[in-house]
Amino acid sequence: MSTERTSEYAGQLLGMPASGPGSMAPLWRRALGLLVDWFSAQLIAHFAFGAALGAGGAQAFVPLGVFALINVLSVTAFAATPGQALLGLQVLQVSPGSFPLQVVVRTALLCLFIPAILSDRNGRGFHDGLAGTVIVRR
Structure with missing residues (x-):
């Protein structure tokens, strides 16, 4: 019987490298x-639609809609949101399917918040796991 232990890392089950470009992005950067x-x-x-910062009611959904639109457009076109690009990250497709559809699913789940704060055994947020995507280092 072997007593050898293999060191596991986030993204290992997805076939990603342990570090460097293409490795799973750490939680703090995401x-x-x-x-x-x-x-x-x-x-x-606030500036384009006049939504008051911290407003309640229907106005509270304006920033969420803008956030969703930024996510869908930028990830579909550039594989990263502006914040992800600033931090050297990108969204990578790991399951077969239509990438734009995966981005829409990922964004909808991200906007629900709870799937984004829970993670699967690979260290991905549930929104990424369910959409078939992962955030990696560029």
Whole structure:
């Protein structure tokens, strides 16, 4: 019987390298990219649509709609949101299918918030796991 232990790392089950380009992005970089995108969406909603910062009611959905639109358009076109690109990250397709459809599913689940804060055994947020995507280093 062998007592050898293999060191496991996030993304190993997906066939990704342990570090460097193409490796799974660490949680802190993914979270920081998300905050950059959310702050940008808040500013756009405020200045372009007059949504009051921190407003409740129906106005609270304006920044969320802007956030979703930024995500779908930028990830479909460039494989990264502005916040992800700023931090050297990108969204990678790991399951077969239509990438634009996967981006829409990923974004819808991200906007629900709970799937994004829970993670699967690979270290991906549930929104990425269910959409067949992963965020990696560029």
